Amino acid sequence: MDPIRQNLPVLLDGLRLTIQYSVVAIILMVVIGLVAALMRLSKVALLRWIATAYVEIFRSTPLLVQLFFIVLGLPAILPVNRWFGQLTYPILAAAFTLSLNEGAYVTEIVRAGILGVDRGQKEAAQSIAMNGFQTMRYIVLPQAFKRMIPPLVNQAAQTIKDTSLLAPVGIVELVYKGQIVIAQTFASFAIWGLIAALYFILIFSLSKFSSYLERRLQVDKR
Amino acid sequence: MINVKELHKSFGHNEILKGISTHVEEKEVVVVIGPSGSGKSTFLRCLNGLEAATSGEIEIAGMMLTDPKTNIHKLRQHVGMVFQQFNLFKHLTILENVTIGPRKVKKIATEEANRVARELLAKVGLVGKEASYPDELSGGQQQRVAIARSLAMGPDVMLFDEPTSALDPEMVGEVLQVMKTLAIEGMTMVVVTHEMGFAREVGHRVIFMDDGLIVEEAAPKTLFSNPQRDRTKSFLAKIL
Numbered sequence: 220m221d222p223i224r225q226n227l228p229v230l231l232d233g234l235r236l237t238i239q240y241s242v243v244a245i246i247l248m249v250v251i252g253l254v255a256a257l258m259r260l261s262k263v264a265l266l267r268w269i270a271t272a273y274v275e276i277f278r279s280t281p282l283l284v285q286l287f288f289i290v291l292g293l294p295a296i297l298p299v300n301r302w303f304g305q306l307t308y309p310i311l312a313a314a315f316t317l318s319l320n321e322g323a324y325v326t327e328i329v330r331a332g333i334l335g336v337d338r339g340q341k342e343a344a345q346s347i348a349m350n351g352f353q354t355m356r357y358i359v360l361p362q363a364f365k366r367m368i369p370p371l372v373n374q375a376a377q378t379i380k381d382t383s384l385l386a387p388v389g390i391v392e393l394v395y396k397g398q399i400v401i402a403q404t405f406a407s408f409a410i411w412g413l414i415a416a417l418y419f420i421l422i423f424s425l426s427k428f429s430s431y432l433e434r435r436l437q438v439d440k441r
Numbered sequence: 442m443i444n445v446k447e448l449h450k451s452f453g454h455n456e457i458l459k460g461i462s463t464h465v466e467e468k469e470v471v472v473v474i475g476p477s478g479s480g481k482s483t484f485l486r487c488l489n490g491l492e493a494a495t496s497g498e499i500e501i502a503g504m505m506l507t508d509p510k511t512n513i514h515k516l517r518q519h520v521g522m523v524f525q526q527f528n529l530f531k532h533l534t535i536l537e538n539v540t541i542g543p544r545k546v547k548k549i550a551t552e553e554a555n556r557v558a559r560e561l562l563a564k565v566g567l568v569g570k571e572a573s574y575p576d577e578l579s580g581g582q583q584q585r586v587a588i589a590r591s592l593a594m595g596p597d598v599m600l601f602d603e604p605t606s607a608l609d610p611e612m613v614g615e616v617l618q619v620m621k622t623l624a625i626e627g628m629t630m631v632v633v634t635h636e637m638g639f640a641r642e643v644g645h646r647v648i649f650m651d652d653g654l655i656v657e658e659a660a661p662k663t664l665f666s667n668p669q670r671d672r673t674k675s676f677l678a679k680i681l
């Protein structure tokens with residue numbers, strides 16, 4: 220138990236970074252998913268086409284490859300390190316790539332949520348002279364959002380797990396810190412076990428929070 | 442108030458409206474009847490632009506609906522619509538259902554919108570339900586809220602698409618009563634309904650539609666007691 224006690228602060232620092240990346244990616248993935256879903260449902264063919272291509276590309280390639288490609292591949296042909304800074308670029312690029320990847324799945328969640336709202340709701344909004352934006356903003360999205368909560372929480376849990384793929388491209392977070400600790404202590408079993416436990420606590424509390432939310436919505440189920 | 446010329450509407454290759462021409466005066470109550478699938482709903486939905494006409498002209502509340510330059514949202518402020526399935530906004534309270542149009546579309550201050558909404562809810566007999574949600578109300582109550590929601594926009598014309606067809610029989614009367622009051626107050630109304638009593642008592646004119654065309658139109662008494670066309674006769678024989 221000694222390696223654990225000694226290295227717990229280092230690992231907790233890694234956990235803090237993991238939570239930070241998760242929070243950023245979860246917020247961005249919702250924003251991106253919302254925009255891309257609205258584009259997919261747009262009347263403008265070009266917007267639909269761009270959004271569809273985005274979703275397909277990110278869903279049909281592995282996240283790890285996307286990360287290598289953008290974090291390590293892109294600097295080979297573009298002076299991105301000079302633009303953003305040698306240390307900042309990988310962090311920004313990794314966070315952004317992760318958000319784009321998760322955003323592709325959120326796009327489908329949001330799209331299904333919007334399409335799931337009864338057509339009569341939209342027609343009623345139109346009949347009281349709401350324009351497309353007002354109909355979305357005040358009528359369709361609030362109703363879609365409620366049915367989107369469970370799959371979104373699910374996706375958020377996936378995002379937390381996916382932050383572990385940031386370590387291979389050199390981003391410091393929980394797994395990265397763990398590998399450093401193991402290199403020094405050789406306590407492979409204990410440290411990986413502890414890391415797994417930390418992820419478990421994080422994601423388990425999220426899913427508990429989710430079922431709490433669902434129960435709340437069940438109580439006033441509008 | 443409404444002027445329709447040679448209105449055609451097709452869904453794909455399927456022509457639903459095959460040249461409708463009619464005219465509705467200010468304060469007139471026109472009842473539209475006809476068999477299922479004859480295009481009554483489609484006709485009504487064309488009148489507020491929920492469906493775009495394939496060809497023909499619609500002038501309503503002083504605006505050319507079929508002119509592409511017309512601002513459809515501006516036009517819809519003058520044309521209210523009540524649906525068979527009520528379509529109240531499920532996530533909003535009764536009061537919010539009635540105020541959201543005035544607040545968000547007409548940018549009316551919340552207090553003023555609330556005041557008007559309470560008046561309208563009183564008018565349709567729903568005092569005390571302001572804070573309820575639609576699914577806590579009976580069908581008849583929901584439909585009366587839907588009427589209040591439309592009225593809150595201050596429309597010049599009200600369109601009703603089978604407003605009582607989804608209601609339990611004991612709730613039909615309360616909705617028809619509200620509509621009758623509106624008619625007496627001088628609202629211009631186009632009502633698709635199977636309620637022949639309402640047509641007789643409140644309607645100024647009845648339009649019989651079949652297969653995408655107006656077969657016959659006349660004052661209710663005339664049409665019901667002395668229909669000219671065979672198709673009208675056989676339809677009336679079935680429902681009266």
Ligand SMILES: Nc1ncnc2c1ncn2[C@@H]1O[C@H](COP(=O)(O)OP(=O)(O)OP(=O)(O)O)[C@@H](O)[C@H]1O
Pocket residue numbers: 452457475476477478479480481482483484
């Ligand atoms: N959006 C649509 N796409 C394709 N066909 C449609 C659409 N809306 C209506 N139709 C068709 O148009 C025809 C007329 O429909 P409409 O709803 O206008 O009839 P109706 O007279 O209102 O009938 P009901 O009494 O059953 O309400 C029907 O055959 C229907 O299937």
Ligand SMILES: [Mg+2]
Pocket residue numbers: 481482483602603
């Ligand atoms: Mg109909």
